[in-house]
Amino acid sequence: MIPALSDNYMYLIVNNATKQAVAVDPVDSKKMLDCCTMLSVDLVAVLTTHYHSDHSGGNAALAAALPSLEVVAGEKDADRTPAVTRRVADEERCHWAGLQFRCLATPCHTRGHISYLLEGQSPGLFCGDTLFVAGCGRFMEGTSATMKASLSKFLTLPETTRIFCGHEYTVGNLEYALSLEPSNTLLKERLQEACEKRRQQLPTIPSTLAEELQQNPFLRAAQKGCSDEEMSQLRRGKDTFTTLGTVITWVLDVKSFFKPDG
Numbered sequence: 254m255i256p257a258l259s260d261n262y263m264y265l266i267v268n269n270a271t272k273q274a275v276a277v278d279p280v281d282s283k284k285m286l287d288c289c290t291m292l293s294v295d296l297v298a299v300l301t302t303h304y305h306s307d308h309s310g311g312n313a314a315l316a317a318a319l320p321s322l323e324v325v326a327g328e329k330d331a332d333r334t335p336a337v338t339r340r341v342a343d344e345e346r347c348h349w350a351g352l353q354f355r356c357l358a359t360p361c362h363t364r365g366h367i368s369y370l371l372e373g374q375s376p377g378l379f380c381g382d383t384l385f386v387a388g389c390g391r392f393m394e395g396t397s398a399t400m401k402a403s404l405s406k407f408l409t410l411p412e413t414t415r416i417f418c419g420h421e422y423t424v425g426n427l428e429y430a431l432s433l434e435p436s437n438t439l440l441k442e443r444l445q446e447a448c449e450k451r452r453q454q455l456p457t458i459p460s461t462l463a464e465e466l467q468q469n470p471f472l473r474a475a476q477k478g479c480s481d482e483e484m485s486q487l488r489r490g491k492d493t494f495t496t497l498g499t500v501i502t503w504v505l506d507v508k509s510f511f512k513p514d515g
Contacts, residue, residue, distance in 0.1 A: 327358060
């Protein structure tokens, strides 16, 4: 796990047996290359969860530095993602650096968002901006039904699956979750723990799927079979939970209003 920009996380997955590595959303190419050098590993692939520049912004520089690098993106985001050499589809299984990954189409934040499941005895889900610790991504290119379907895919995974998301949003997400359930002792404890970690400048990631089923209002709603309207209201509540969130939501609403159909 490598911090980047203001609150992003990029990831370097190393196979110690082969001394090869796979990067997920390496927006800071220099920092990623420096990390590979420090660990004496060869970077063989970049897995892009979605095209947004705070996730794909390092692709071109890495591809230029490493001509044999495979740059991967979901088939519906690939045309908007820099330096892509391979498009992947839902449920496609792939091998990089001697490791097996399962590609899961999880649209809504973008229409071509892909989550990558590192399979094995200790599975890890690299879910970009679809699922966060105690939260989920904005519905920027999808509907509440789209997000419900994407989150439902995660419900089929082992509860021991580690969740590696794209941003450090945990404190704000838990504050929102607690506003929905003010008497929830577990949420109070998790929020206190997250605040302490951030005070020490430590990451709150990863969590596990089991923990998310306890604390994530969006995943829990999907698990309970909520209606599309209920999911929409839940997301709208998060979008406007803070002043900054309200401003961002207003800007996005205006852009959406003036965006041509199609």
